[in-house]
Amino acid sequence: QVQLVESGGGSVQAGDSLRLSCAASPRTFSSSAMGWFRQAPGKEREFVAAIRWTGGVTYYADSVKGRFTVSGDNAKNTVYLQMNSLKPEDTAVYYCAARTYFGYGGYEAKANYGNWGQGTQVTVSS
Numbered sequence: 001q002v003q004l005v006e007s008g009g010g011s012v013q014a015g016d017s018l019r020l021s022c023a024a025s026p027r028t029f030s031s032s033a034m035g036w037f038r039q040a041p042g043k044e045r046e047f048v049a050a051i052r053w054t055g056g057v058t059y060y061a062d063s064v065k066g067r068f069t070v071s072g073d074n075a076k077n078t079v080y081l082q083m084n085s086l087k088p089e090d091t092a093v094y095y096c097a098a099r100t101y102f103g104y105g106g107y108e109a110k111a112n113y114g115n116w117g118q119g120t121q122v123t124v125s126s
Contacts, residue, residue, distance in 0.1 A: 002029050002115045006096045009120030016124070017084045022096030022117055024077035031115075033099040033107060034072055034079040035059075038092035038122075045095065047108040049081060059107045064090075086124045093119040 008020040022034065035050030049070035050059045058070050067086075072079035079096060099107065100114030 002026070002098070004096050004098060004115055004117035006094065006117045006120040009094060009122045011123040011125065012086055014087055014124055014126050016086050017082070018086065018122060020081040020083070020094055020096075020120060020122075022079045022081075024096075024098055024115070027077055029077055029098070029115075031077075031098040031100055032102045034077075035097050035099060035107065035113060036070065036079070036081045037095045037097060037110065037113075038090075039095070039119075040092040043092075045110060047110070048094070050099065050107045051079060052107065061108070083122070086122075088124050088126045091122060091124050093121050095119045 004024045006022045033050050033052040036048040037045050038048050039045040051070045051072045053074040067084050069082040096117040097113035098115040101112035106112045
């Protein structure tokens, strides 16, 4: 049974930083990438960032470029999301996901991620 567990969410002020962590188990679990998505109340779940294990290539949504940094360790099946200069519009439940599709492209597509964490709340107040 694959399990993804996020941690690091919380409530902060605008301009503050937070670091989210996600660990996937078992350690032998294989994925092509791991990513972060978020869902605000009343909105669809949207792509935030992802890291491709091959070459360590990273992908970001335009709304977070320059503020968020995704990193990870494939051997440990862990991924992190460093969030700086947080804004109230970043408020959402953040989900970690493992990309189980091994084809090219589509790192922003939810459908290419087969395993999801339970989510962690991030609240940014102005």
